[in-house]
Amino acid sequence: MPEIIKDFLPRSLKNQRPGNPMTPKYITVHNTANSSKGADAEMHSRYLHNGAGGRVVGWHLTVDDKEIYQHLPTDENGWHAGDGNGDGNMSSIGIEICENSDGDFDKAVKNAQWLVKKLMKEHNISINNVVPHKHWSGKNCPRLMLGNWNEFIEGIKGASETVDAPSQQVDSETVTNGSIVDYLNSINKDASFSNRAKLAKQYGIKGYKGTASQNTELLNKLKKGKPVSKPSKSIKVGSKVYLSKSASKYATGENIPSSIKGKSYTVQQVKGNKVLLKEIYSWVYKSDVGGSGKSSKQKSKSFSPGQKVTVKKSASKFATGESIASFVKGNSYTVKQVKSDRVLLGGIMSWVRKKDVY
Ligand SMILES: [Zn+2]
Numbered sequence: 001m002p003e004i005i006k007d008f009l010p011r012s013l014k015n016q017r018p019g020n021p022m023t024p025k026y027i028t029v030h031n032t033a034n035s036s037k038g039a040d041a042e043m044h045s046r047y048l049h050n051g052a053g054g055r056v057v058g059w060h061l062t063v064d065d066k067e068i069y070q071h072l073p074t075d076e077n078g079w080h081a082g083d084g085n086g087d088g089n090m091s092s093i094g095i096e097i098c099e100n101s102d103g104d105f106d107k108a109v110k111n112a113q114w115l116v117k118k119l120m121k122e123h124n125i126s127i128n129n130v131v132p133h134k135h136w137s138g139k140n141c142p143r144l145m146l147g148n149w150n151e152f153i154e155g156i157k158g159a160s161e162t163v164d165a166p167s168q169q170v171d172s173e174t175v176t177n178g179s180i181v182d183y184l185n186s187i188n189k190d191a192s193f194s195n196r197a198k199l200a201k202q203y204g205i206k207g208y209k210g211t212a213s214q215n216t217e218l219l220n221k222l223k224k225g226k227p228v229s230k231p232s233k234s235i236k237v238g239s240k241v242y243l244s245k246s247a248s249k250y251a252t253g254e255n256i257p258s259s260i261k262g263k264s265y266t267v268q269q270v271k272g273n274k275v276l277l278k279e280i281y282s283w284v285y286k287s288d289v290g291g292s293g294k295s296s297k298q299k300s301k302s303f304s305p306g307q308k309v310t311v312k313k314s315a316s317k318f319a320t321g322e323s324i325a326s327f328v329k330g331n332s333y334t335v336k337q338v339k340s341d342r343v344l345l346g347g348i349m350s351w352v353r354k355k356d357v358y
Pocket of ligand 1: 029030031080139142
């Protein structure tokens with residue numbers, strides 16, 4: 001059975017986690033409509049954690065052929081059904097099923113059937129209230145499953161119950177996740193999945209997915225002390241630093257608004273693992289700022305209209321948040337417009353981040 005990784009979105013992401021209390025009466029099934037390679041549950045979790053490209057959207061769980069990510073607790077609503085304040089958005093658990101071309105779609109559907117059955121049981125929801133997204137808004141979603149919806153429903157009835165094993169797994173996951181999250185909170189560190197993944201990397205834990213055993217390993221390593229290889233950053237007063245887009249909390253614990261991130265600031269004071277940034281008069285962690293070298297290099301990339309550029313193969317999203325189709329990658333386009341960190345490409349008429357073209 002797939003593992004359920006609870007990776008709740010922070011409450012500060014209002015567009016993704018509106019936080020209205022909900023008693024789930026329905027389960028709404030979606031397809032991600034993203035067949036790109038690598039567009040699995042983990043990627044969609046990252047997408048939501050990164051603010052979904054400015055869109056107002058959020059759902060409860062994403063299922064792929066290997067695992068399940070949970071983004072929202074099931075007693076809060078999400079924006080996924082396209083019916084405003086109707087029952088789709090306000091009373092249904094939203095499940096996205098991945099269709100990444102490098103995954104096994106049939107397996108992902110099987111995993112979803114197992115998950116739906118489990119949720120039906122937990123929340124006393126009848127099979128008649130398991131509905132496609134189309135039920136609420138008429139959208140052609142889940143696009144790969146509408147043609148054989150009855151088959152999907154029949155498969156839920158026949159899905160394995162395996163009540164003990166998976167629920168234990170989920171419990172232990174929660175407990176272990178909880179203890180590392182509690183520990184990080186207790187030392188005033190960001191406990192989000194993305195920061196835990198960053199820490200895991202620093203401490204030599206490869207391929208961090210937030211499993212119980214990895215969390216235990218990370219917790220033990222964190223308690224033991226500093227990572228071996230991480231050089232201490234020396235930052236000078238008066239120097240310019242770049243505040244990382246992945247930074248989430250000020251050193252004082254408050255959330256950093258996204259409008260503050262991804263910009264350069266002047267260092268006014270340095271103290272232990274923190275620096276005081278002059279323009280915003282706020283303490284941030286050294287680990288969240290980069291040297292001016294990085295930012296000035298980013299800034300120095302200059303593009304002008306009429307110039308031909310190539311979209312990097314490693315690029316994954318347009319500046320507007322949608323995934324870049326694979327045929328666009330590695331292709332050349334003419335720059336139509338240039339704006340701060342992005343360029344508008346002719347032919348596809350889409351904004352792409354400067355860092356994603358060369
Ligand atoms: Zn949908």
